[in-house]
Amino acid sequence: MTSAAERVERLRRATAAAGLDACLVTSDESIAYITGFRPLQLERLFAVVIRAGDGGAVVVPRLDEGQLDGAPEALPPVTYEAASDGIPELVSTLDGARHVGVEEYHLVFGRAQALAQRGLELQPAGSVVMGLRTRKDEREIEAVRQACALVETALSRMFDELQPGAVERVVNAGVESWLREQGATDAHPLILFGPDAANPHAEPGPRELAAGDVVCADLSACLDGYWGDLTRCATVASPSDWARSAWEVVRDAQAAAIAACRPGTAGRDVDLAQRRIVEARDDLGDCLHGAGHAIGLAIHEPPFLVPRTDTPLEEGMIFTIEPGLYRAGVGGIRLEDDVVVRVGEPEILSSLPLDLIEIPT
């Protein structure tokens, strides 16, 4: 993995190359990438300032100074007290920089206004920062592989133990607890039963697993800073015709989208590879989302594999590939793996079979 000091220098060069006087990094994951420090951001401002020429700083509430021990030497901490909102200290570290790049999908309007009122000209520079993060090196790929391995084990354990009568909310709580006990610093299980699974973002609730239900189990976990995110499905006893057919379509769609993960392919074309197959079977349900998203320090990061993305894939990018079919009132089927774009064949970072599991009654 590139060292923090190298990353600071790479961002400094990218900032200069983009014609910016400085770059302001505010998202948790970008701060973690640059400094090794993942902030607990609440209402307080956290920022890494990198000036194009030289210098920079990590601006944090004094409350959080204790987390900065491992930050790179090139970025001395600048702390502010509870009496400040951090903006004066931030402006002071910018040291006269006027054209300042920001992460436009993280920095909030209120802070952007406060900086503009102090004479800064803010420019979207999320792509400058993501330009460093988007191609993963081999140690980062290994970190995602380890996170996937943890999620695979969690999925296998969960399906082994799952029985009719199990309560959706309790199953999710148990999986989250197990993942955290294994060292995950964050985890988002989304295990949905029967009709709940027709809504990909439903909140797990009091539903008990019943005969005829499908189970759509989407598990993600963050291990050593990197995420893994996998989805597998099951049915209680043997699958209905719908569940079997939907699973086959989604399996084929996933294979097609994975095969499309080649350097130079536009993001939208990876989506199209799955969409074409899923939308052809609208008799089975709806195609509610794109093929997937990049994954790494953030669980969802750009590029997004959706129809509006013309960004070409590059070697070292990692994507979730997760087509699904959803039928209101019945259920949902989704299959998800994490895939590295390689010069030759794409590499799948997990080895868990895609099988539609049958839960004994």
Add this chain to the structure above:
Amino acid sequence: MTSAAERVERLRRATAAAGLDACLVTSDESIAYITGFRPLQLERLFAVVIRAGDGGAVVVPRLDEGQLDGAPEALPPVTYEAASDGIPELVSTLDGARHVGVEEYHLVFGRAQALAQRGLELQPAGSVVMGLRTRKDEREIEAVRQACALVETALSRMFDELQPGAVERVVNAGVESWLREQGATDAHPLILFGPDAANPHAEPGPRELAAGDVVCADLSACLDGYWGDLTRCATVASPSDWARSAWEVVRDAQAAAIAACRPGTAGRDVDLAQRRIVEARDDLGDCLHGAGHAIGLAIHEPPFLVPRTDTPLEEGMIFTIEPGLYRAGVGGIRLEDDVVVRVGEPEILSSLPLDLIEIPT
């Protein structure tokens, strides 16, 4: 609790009173307040549009339409497909409104720019939306009380079971799992041992509870949409002189800040009530944060009880009151309760004793 329809009308009147043509609500909690629907926001735009005259909408990705069943009739859903970023659909629901209020600490710079490029003049209106949310009605207060009751039980169970040798990360995972099994839809345990507790935002790790450790246990949980947030402390066997003294100072500081929670008192003066007492004992450690923050649909919401807040307290506001003392390399002591501002005495929503608990060896 006011109905969703009433809340829509109240926000409509507040929007008009602020001289705005429309208000754009984007934060999870404000969307939940207005619609009853708490979105799972990832990279996709969610927004409630309220026009000052009449009309409005809930703009959501089609992926999330399934969560909108209970939304108020005055706000018909407007969905957008994966091919859109939602901005055209949002602008269309604004229907010519030009002066548009936004939640300036939620809306990101990139979306603000996209809206400005379409001719909208955005104005900070977070205080307009919070003007509705900040004074809680009796049913909301009851909801926070119920969340506090759940957290109290979790704290009592955890301290009853805690033994030397327990692993910090495992203890946190177990408490989170238990809270979720009881119906919490979100939970943030932050139980820190010994020197880890000197850093209020440390990440729970592999440390085993050992003789001489303090335990600083900050637990929050969201139940039926509302948060409760309490902190209690313990020592392994009898407390050191430092732990006993720090606990006494923090207890006194908390009592002083709670007593200051009266309608009309400025937020900064509630902070001053605790700060004066804590800072007088800098021989025991550092005063790293303010007195607390408002709590309700969000775990941290304004007003914040810090030196820069001159907002006066109002009846029905609920605050955490949570002074602390932190000594690097040794530990931290914090005591936190949730307090309703009433016309007479402030009301504490929990009944768990503040005692410095002794964990048997």
